[in-house]
Amino acid sequence: MHDTASAAGPRAAATTTRTATQTPPHTASKSEQAYAAVKARIVDGTYSPGYRLVLAKIAEDLGVSVVPVREAIRRLEAEGLVKFERNVGATVAGIDPTEYLYTMQTLSIVEGAATALSAPLIGPADVARARAVNAEMRDCLEHFDPVRFTALNQDFHSVLFEHCPNPHILDLVHRGWNRLASLRSSTFRFVPGRAHDSVAEHEALLRLIESGAGADEIEKAARLHRSATLDAYLAQSNAGSLSAH
Amino acid sequence: MHDTASAAGPRAAATTTRTATQTPPHTASKSEQAYAAVKARIVDGTYSPGYRLVLAKIAEDLGVSVVPVREAIRRLEAEGLVKFERNVGATVAGIDPTEYLYTMQTLSIVEGAATALSAPLIGPADVARARAVNAEMRDCLEHFDPVRFTALNQDFHSVLFEHCPNPHILDLVHRGWNRLASLRSSTFRFVPGRAHDSVAEHEALLRLIESGAGADEIEKAARLHRSATLDAYLAQSNAGSLSAH
DNA sequence: GAGTACGAAATCGTATACGAAAACTATCGC
DNA sequence: GCGATAGTTTTCGTATACGATTTCGTACTC
Structure with missing residues (x-):
């Protein structure tokens, strides 16, 4: 929801047990x-x-x-x-394309799982919110606003996985996003063609969730969504010299 | 020299060559x-x-x-x-059953992925080694040696995921195992019935890998293997401590 | 006797200081 | 002119020191 705030604050859920009121002093x-x-x-x-x-x-x-x-x-x-x-x-850290690949692959796995675990807890209000965000992303495509598009993309996915009941998995997802944020800001460019597909996949994901699809199916779709982004990057990256596998 | 604009360091930007992950040139x-x-x-x-x-x-x-x-x-x-x-x-840390559940669930996901990614790289020698370990585990069951069984269990799974080409995922798997090790040594007991099934599942996993099964299938099997352990714990936990607060 | 207030002890959080390792620069030898 | 080498500088790694915060024990009051 809140851009930097959510990105910078996956902490609290880490290892807090249910010990009620402890350490109210967040004096920082x-x-x-x-x-x-x-x-x-x-x-x-x-x-x-x-x-x-x-x-x-x-x-x-x-x-x-x-x-x-x-x-x-x-x-x-x-x-x-x-x-x-x-x-x-x-x-x-972060310039190495190999690291990018590792991060994306890991994220596809943990984010897929987080989304699948969240799905049963996602209500109509959440779906509506996600849909609104996705609509804005569509606008960004028309007006070519990659920066805003990227921010909205994170918001969209946050809606999908933020209800994940397992804080460990949620933490891993946040870490992955943070790494990508640091990478994206420099080396890795916005790919309009991929962005267009991405918006369509978002809608498909929402429909899947609304339909009450099984966890396996949702997990698979969420994974593929990210894998496709990775593939787009690889294709672009190889376009100049090497032949795409 | 003036380091105020040390952003684009001369040789610093060269990133890592291939220094792996350790610091061999130093003394600890x-x-x-x-x-x-x-x-x-x-x-x-x-x-x-x-x-x-x-x-x-x-x-x-x-x-x-x-x-x-x-x-x-x-x-x-x-x-x-x-x-x-x-x-x-x-x-x-570690006594909280909730945390145990979180850890096991997370591990089932990352370990499943690591095993699936490793599978194509697992050779006949690895399978033979795993099989030998599994045979020893069977012996431990007969002679009731939970400590050794647990150690061998880790050896077995190491063979399955150690070839994982993604170091991030591998690291997550190791962390999960470490947490379990600290937990297991105190609160969580050895469950003979589950251990017996576990050995059988190990053999099934090896066959699956030998058969060159798809990544999806292997991942699913590896996940279920761990989920079954979790379920066994939950069943025992519910049976033993009814209404334990 | 129970609850509260105060003080001592324990422990953490952070500042400062200094030695050690690496990187950079200048010099020397060829 | 170029490569090796020694000296200087930068920056890290760790020890020590001290204020801040919490905890625990004791005495005091109701």
């Missing part, structure tokens, strides 16, 4: 602050892939010491947004 | 050391769920300062092996 530690700040800059493209993340420099920018910054960077490394090299430093 | 940092040590103690059960991980204490035990220990703990938290509470401390 320096470490959290640094984590959120750096992550936001990576996802929104301020720090693009290859950007060198110097601890001392970031610490100064944020007005904290290097210790919390280091912690934040290591956390981002664990999420795959940052590449860390011993005694050398951290850089924003 | 304190942080890595602490991470490995604590993780090992959690997985092998020395630190069982609920155990309080006091930074200063662990630091002293390992002969390092608290900083690397803290980093190690946070990493373990990200992997779900440790629960961390602000200004309070860290404890070994």
Whole structure:
């Protein structure tokens, strides 16, 4: 729903048990602050892939010491947004096409599962909302607004998987999206032809969900939807030199 | 030199060559050391769920300062092996049955995918090895050796998914197994009936792979294999502790 | 006797400091 | 002119120190 907010906040659901009222104090530690700040800059493209993340420099920018910054960077490394090299430093990760492939493949699997698990919990109101978003995406195609299209695309899929009852899977989906966000902002271009197909597939997905289709069927469709995006990228990527397999 | 515009570093942008995933040229940092040590103690059960991980204490035990220990703990938290509470401390995670369910469900998905992706790369030698392991597991059933059975079970599945060409997925599988290891060592008991079925399913899986079955079919079988284990746990859990709060 | 207030102890969070490793630059030898 | 080498600089890795927060124990009041 909320662009950066949702992207930056898949945290809470991680390992929280049901322990009721605990730690109401979200005073925001320096470490959290640094984590959120750096992550936001990576996802929104301020720090693009290859950007060198110097601890001392970031610490100064944020007005904290290097210790919390280091912690934040290591956390981002664990999420795959940052590449860390011993005694050398951290850089924003993501230019490698191989990594893109890995990420997309992984996302197709976990997102497919998340969507299938969500499906039974998706109500008419959700479908209506998704449909509205998809309509806006169609407009973006006509007016050629790739940036907005991309943002709406995330909103659309959020509706599909946000009800996933398994927080672990949901977290994996969020991580995948975050990685893609950092990648997309630089290397990987918008492919109009694919975008057009994508909108049509969205509608098909919604119909499938409305029809109360089985989990297997929904999972398969969601997977294929993403695989198709990957294939489009590969085709474009190979178009110049190599022959498409 | 002026590093203010270090965005496009000279050789930094060259990305990774093929340095795999480890740091062979170095000597093992304190942080890595602490991470490995604590993780090992959690997985092998020395630190069982609920155990309080006091930074200063662990630091002293390992002969390092608290900083690397803290980093190690946070990493373990990200992997779900440790629960961390602000200004309070860290404890070994894992007793919650709900978390067990989440973990198993997630693992069924990623492990199924990893197995399916591995299948085409599994050769006769691998199958033979897996079969030998499975035979040993059968022996363990007769002599009732749950500990060894569990270890062999991991060996068996390792053969199935270790060839997975997508390192991200493989990593997720490993994380799942680690979580289970920490859980299994305490709360979750060995279920003989289920173990017997499990061995039979292993053989069926091997036959499926030998037959060159499609990825979908293998994935489904691998998923069901794990789901069955989960179901067995749930059945036992419901039977044993009726209305256990 | 139960509940509350206060204080001591334990533990975490973060700042600062310094040694170590790597990268960069300049110099030397051929 | 080019490659190897030593010195300098940058940046990380970790130890230590101290303030902040929570927890636990004790005494006090009703």
